[in-house]
Amino acid sequence: MxxxxxxxxxxxxxxxxxxxxxxxxxxxxxxxxxxxxxxxxxxxxxxxxxxxxxxxxxxxxEPTPAPIVPPAPVKAPEPPKPIPPILKSSTPPPMPVITPKPVPAPAPKTAPVTPPAPVRAPTPAVAPAPVQAPKPVQAPPKPAVPKPKIDWRTLPESTPEQFVRKAYWKILEREPDAGGLQCYVSYIKGNMPREQVEGALKSSPEYAALQRRKQASK
Structure with missing residues (x-):
């Protein structure tokens, strides 16, 4: 079936x-x-x-087709080598003359020459230590001149920059740094109340250290 x-x-x-x-x-x-x-x-x-x-x-x-193997090439038969003709001669060839090899003469033995011991150079004399010049006496540092304080009550506060500068002198008793001035001015321009700016300065570690120094100086 x-x-x-x-x-x-x-x-x-x-x-x-x-x-x-x-x-x-x-x-x-x-x-x-x-x-x-x-x-x-x-x-x-x-x-x-x-x-x-x-x-x-x-x-x-789907069936995988079997790979087609090409047939091996058939080598052509090599042509026969020609046979050299045999020369007929009535007289045999002469025998070669063997020349004896010359024997080399032994080389004379020479005793090894011992090189002389090296001569040590004399030890150089030690130079005396140089005399050190005395160190120049440094002048005492000049005492820092304290910057004059500004009365914060006389500063204007109409613009945000003026208010932040006045708040720094009122609370921290110094000029505001560039980063703090820019930061608090942007807060005020973003509708942040000015009272919060003064509260942030009073809650800073610098304000607490300033109060401790004032209490210790009393």
């Missing part, structure tokens, strides 16, 4: 199929014939991905 030829599914045949159940039957048929179908590779069981699963499984069942 002759086995029935298995059906080959083409892309045109699969495009005409619109039912999901029919495509699943085709996948089961290919798995029975030895194909391995991993359905997890396909995101969903839509008709498009089921058709692709059938095509991928069918490629596994």
């Amino acid at each position: 002759i086995d029935k030829q298995p059906k080959i599914y083409t892309e045109k045949d699969l495009a005409n199929l619109t039912k999901r159940a029919k495509l699943l039957e085709i996948v089961e048929d290919l798995e029975k014939r030895g194909a391995k179908v991993d359905m997890t590779k396909y995101p969903s069981n839509t008709l498009k991905y089921l058709r692709q699963a059938v095509l991928d499984a069918q490629k596994q069942l």
Whole structure:
């Protein structure tokens, strides 16, 4: 009994199929014939991905053609080598004269010459230590001249920059640094109350250290 030829599914045949159940039957048929179908590779069981699963499984069942091995080249037979003619002579060839090799004379043995011991150079005299010049006496540092304090009550406060400078002299008793001046001016321009700026300066570690120095000097 002759086995029935298995059906080959083409892309045109699969495009005409619109039912999901029919495509699943085709996948089961290919798995029975030895194909391995991993359905997890396909995101969903839509008709498009089921058709692709059938095509991928069918490629596994296609027979792999055996590689064609070219025949080995046939070597041509080598031509026979010509045989040199034998010369006939009535007289035998003369025997070669062997010249004896000259024996070299032994070289005379000479006693090894011992080199003289090296002469040590005299030890140089140690130069006296140089006399160090006395170090110049450094002048005592000049005492720092305290900067005059500014009466904060006389400073204007109409602009944000003027208010921040007045708050620094009022609370920390110094000129504001560039970073602090820029920071607090931006806060005031961002609708921050001026009382909060003074509160932030009073809660700083610098203000607490200033108060401790004032109490210790009393």
